[in-house]
Amino acid sequence: MNKRLLGALGTVILGVAVIAGIGTYVASAKNDSRVMVATAAGTINTPQGNLPHYTLDMSAYPDSMAGSHGTTGGVHPDWVTYGPVTNFQVPAHSLITITIKQYDSGARITNDFFASVHGTVDGTAIINGKTVTSVDPEAVGHTFTLHGLSDAKSQLFVSVPLPSVPDASVPASGYTKSPNTITFSFITGDAGNYVWNCEYPCGDGTVARFGGPMSTQGYMSGNFTVVNA
């Protein structure tokens, strides 16, 4: 075969191999593979009729000593994180009730929109036993905001603010014994892949405080997969 043709072919093959290698590395490194599957809780009456009911329990921590990063906090023990995992799986066309224990302090949220509850049943959430539609935007710790591609079959947008724990209640080590407990429910549509993330800028000093844990999967964001029951 012509040497020049062989060289050109080799160059193309090498280029494809390099790109495939980078893609494979990025795909394998992109996320924690652990998934929490929602727990069945019978059926429940909803505005859309009687639906299967499932629950998920999670927490928001001020560091990574809890959650999925191991007892040493993993690579970034000082990063805020959700736990015990950040990937969730729930059934389609069901009522999902999420309970979050919020251990972190906070401050003013940059966008008041995310101090309000969006997309839940009745547009409400229960915070420490009280039903609310919004929280004080001056005292937000994190948010749980769920959304997906707009061309997905079913639109799903749920955003619930998690009020901050007062600074005085946050111990120097360990976690407060009085976390805020936030419970909310929403109804899933068709099966599809969604993501969730925190909309309170709780990352490090980069990218308008959306860097670090806010820009790394496995901390303040993750996958939310809706599957056919």
Next chain:
Amino acid sequence: MSELETQKRPSMFERKDVKQTVFIWVIFTAIIGYFASTLQARSMGAAASETMSTTIHMIRVFTWVAAPVAGLVAAMAATTLMSKIHFGDNPPEEADHQIRNSPRASATWMVVSSVLCLFAVVWGTVVLQKDNAALLNSKAMNINVTAQQWAWNFDYVDNGTARSDVLYLPVNKPIVFHVTSRDVIHGFWIVQMGIKVDANPGYVTDTSVTPNKIGIYDLRCAELCGLYHAYMQTKVHVVSQADYDAWIKSQGGQA
């Protein structure tokens, strides 16, 4: 003098290979012009505003104007390759296509390129100016658009305190968007309406459009903005004025 030297060399356009190139040029121009203008317009979706209709028309015309340039380059490349395959590394003198030190060729190329660029600039400016006409319309409806990693929210400031994560617009009404960001730079892009502006933190950028077709359209972030940039999308519902009024009331606003 040899017979070869005394033989008169044919003029440029009498040469067989040049005729072939011109023929291929015409074919390539037609193919490139048709597919580039059709596929490009189709990929942008059905227009939902006059802005988008004008943009698609402009792109079609630009594509057809530029097609001969792309066609010529492709035709010359094809001729060169065919010549190489036919003659190998030692082509005869009649296969020499090089044009050296030709002020006429240089001038033609520069003038044509300049005219094409000037055409694009002038028409683009006129279209851009037309797009923003609603900014000066005192009857236009104002909506504050806030971008944030990785979501949008909309404040319907002319309708009280209504807010949403999905955009609702009444059909055939000029809309002025006041676009800003809470964190990094995002891109506010309503695909089928042909408007796209950056959302800059600390600044408000105005843009406008008049949606003219009822339907559901796509709003996407057009600036790479972080981890879930790809998910920073939402829907735009263009509805009748009556449906809009009903929706705004359901959101706690005033019609």
